Amino acid sequence: MANRFFPNDLPEFVEEKEGVVAQSTLHNLLYLPYPKLADKLLKAALDLKDKVVKETWVRSGRRAKDYTLYTGAFGTAFLLFKSYQVTKNRSDLGLCNEIVRACEQASQGSPFVTFICGRAGVCALGAVVAKEAGDEDLLRHYLRSFREIKIPGDAPNELLYGRAGYLWACSFLNKHIGEGTIPSTDMSSIGEDIILDGKRLAIKGSCPLMYEWYGEKYWGAAHGLAGIMHVLMDVNLKPEDLEYVKGTLHYMIQNRFPSGNYPSSEGFDTDRLVHWCHGAPGVALTLAKAAQVFQDKLFLKAAAEAADVVWNRGLLKRVGICHGVSGNAYVFLSLYRLTGNVMPRWSIIMDATTVTRPCLFPNNNHKYEPDKVKRLRSFRKSPILWKCRSRRMADRYFPNEMPDFVEEQEGAVAQSTLHSLLCLPYAKLADKFLRAALDLKEKVVKETWLRNGRRIKDYTLYTGALGTAFLLFKAYQVTNNPSDLSLCGEIIRACDSVSAGSRHVTFICGRAGVCALGAVVAKHAGDNVLLNHFLSSFREIKMRDVPNELLYGKVGYLWACSFLNKHIGESTIPSTHMSPVAKEIILDGKRLSNKGSCPLMYEWHGKKYWGAAHGLAGIMHVLMDMELKPEDKECIKGTLSYMINHRFPSGNFPSSQGSNSDRLVHWCHGAPGVALTLIKAAQVFQDDQILGAAEEAAKVVWSRGLLKRVGICHGISGNTYVFLSLYRLTGRVEYLYRAKAFACFLLDRANQLIADGRMHSGDRPYSMFEGQGGMAHLFLDMIRPSESRFPAYEL
Secondary structure, three states: OOOOOOOOOOOOOOOOOOHHHHHOOOHHHHHHOHHHHHHHHHHHHHHHHHHHHHHHHHHHOOOOOOOOOOOOOOHHHHHHHHHHHHHHHHHHHHHHHHHHHHHHOOOOOOOOOOOOOOOOOHHHHHHHHHHHHHHHHHHHHHHHHHHOOOOOOOOOOOOOHHHHHHHHHHHHHHOOOOOOOOHHHHHHHHHHHHEEEEHHHHOOOOOOOOOOOOOOOOOOOOOOHHHHHHHHOOOOOOOHHHHHHHHHHHHHOOOOOOOOOOOOEEOOOOOOOOOOOOHHHHHHHHHHHHHHHHHOHHHHHHHHHHHHHHHHHHOOOOOOOOOOOHHHHHHHHHHHHHOOOOOOOOOOOOOOOOOEEEOOOOOOOOOOOOHHHHHHHHHOOOOOHHHHHHHHOOOEEEOOOOOOOOOOOOOOOOOHHHHHHHHHHHHHHHHHHHHHHHHHHHHHHHHHHHHOOOOOOOOOOOOOOOHHHHHHHHHHHHHHHHHHHHHHHHHHHHHHHHOOOOOOOOOOOOOOHHHHHHHHHHHHOOOOOHHHHHHHHHHHOOOOOOOOOOOOOOHHHHHHHHHHHHHOOOOOOOOHHHHHHHHHHHHHHHHHHHOOOOOOOOOOEEEOOOOOOOOOHHHHHHHHOOOOOOHHHHHHHHHHHHHHHOEEEOOOOOOOOOOOOOOOOOOOOOHHHHHHHHHHHHHHHHOOHHHHHHHHHHHHHHHHEEEEEEEOOOOOHHHHHHHHHHHHOOHHHHHHHHHHHHHHHHHHHHHHHOOOOOEEEOOOOOOOOOOOHHHHHHHHHHHHHHHHHOOOOOO
16 A cells, blocks of 8 residues: 555656667657657647647537536636647637636536635636736626625635635736735735734644644645645735744755655654645645745755755656645656756755744844854754654544443542543433533523624534534423424524525535524424425525535435434435435445455545545445345445455554555544444444454444543544444443443533643634534433444434
């Protein structure tokens, strides 16, 4: 699995020389004078361009099914525009214009605002192409459409889907249409928001700025620090904010791997990925830009050292830009543009007399003598420091020092308040859970609803107002308090208004969740008019170019259908409607598996995830509720067997295909999410081997699942549901005890640990999936554990 690249057997440097007899056709190409090689590259590029157009545009009937630059028709348009820039062939420009117009129509109403994966790219390139074609009306149309794009309040900061991706589109317009096309004041305001978010998450850490995307603090270009810093350097920022950008890049340099490669995320200790999206290539491009922007040779040297990694390990077994050889080649092109050096990449000579270190605060530049720079670098690479850093980064959970089992005993003398809770008779403990849950519920409502002036910024269940509504509905189910049901309905109606027109179709992160929960709440309130409204709205949801995973894809929509059928009535959403969607998912899985050893496989943003949020576990979990052919059910069973056979020796599961880092024990990635799916499969298929694998995964959760976070997605609350689920299935009291132990840990210690800074309450600390909303939901489920369900996952 670690063999991700071809060994680089190419010579370090070859002088161009006509007529040399070389050992291979590849070496012959390297000896060619550059003009002759350029002719060959041009011919190959034009042949490939025609093939791309044929496969992505002509064969699709000239329709834009996927409008993005990343994987869709817009990428073909971008290639045609590049071809026009090189050859001045007007037919390329004309066809580019045709595809952009189709993408413009397909992207209308899209919530995505970036260049690579959103509507901003379509409008920006459309404007530039219209200018080249001399079509002033079309140019004005695209510029007007671009200016109508609104960045959602809950948009992330990263490049592919966030604010940085929108800012890049602004810079693209200013470069190709004219400076000031998008005023710097507009861009600076967004840049300042990004800086402010980065400071908040850094929380006085050693890195000046930090960002999260789905719970991971990424470093790379696609979703992390490298991409965000790259774009911020084009924005007119205050001097002190620029220093934060410099300081962040310096932190990354100081904390890279001994090899010179960069972690994919904060705390990730596996030196594996050498991609633009994750690893040295994307960071190198940002450092090369920083060397130019800040005129700092330390950045240039770090970029050259990253280029060494790319040279040695960058001949990936993929061809593409994001995680392939093509993208990695741009590291050397970027350094060539910057230095003009045609010699090998390490021959970029640094001025060794002084190095200006990027500092965190302005007016605080320090001069470093060369020997000090050398000592700093050797210290960073020392095995002792690296071991300490790896140990620190791996410390994601609290050691589980709780006894394996405790008999309930009134008045037992225990060694701590936690142990006292474990000894309590369950009825008394349930009262404590109820009081804590209701107190937390009130706090969640206050922080997420009342303090916002009853306005919706984020409507999703994952981190937004629908999560608060879901918690209120759970409280109503437990206590039968009609005020909870009433407030739940009020919040859902606000979410309904905000989510109208959303392209997201799932329960957890899309409009389907709003309509489905709205219908169920309306039924409980006896409001048939509202019930019919929400059911009608649900049936109007259309899926366009969505992935297969749970948070944003087809199975997330199917889960919403099953939720309605459970709570409103069987066939509220007919199986004839759900089965074709399930069949599409199965078919997509077979295609990507391509007769591999795993019967079904899926990708999300270029990665074959295994976990519940984006991968196999979540997809298989939902498919088991569908009416499928026997052979398709066998594909599901075979996929789960493959996962069991390829888990880590510890019993944990990889986060994605090919990952050899046994690190994550979350619902989203790792044993907890897979365990919940295996528990369901043991029931569906009546298979003891699958049940045994689920119990082994539960041992991993018991040992390493006391995470330093409280939430459902990647925290203790979510992990507790593994034991609750096993208790419901087996009736074995030891699983109820383990659920009780994890929940009591939260009840007794979470608040103090958060206050001490030893536990993270989540970037959205009162949300359902990241924060204390999920903890409140767990406490409510602990009152009647035999009726517990992982929110928005177990039916």
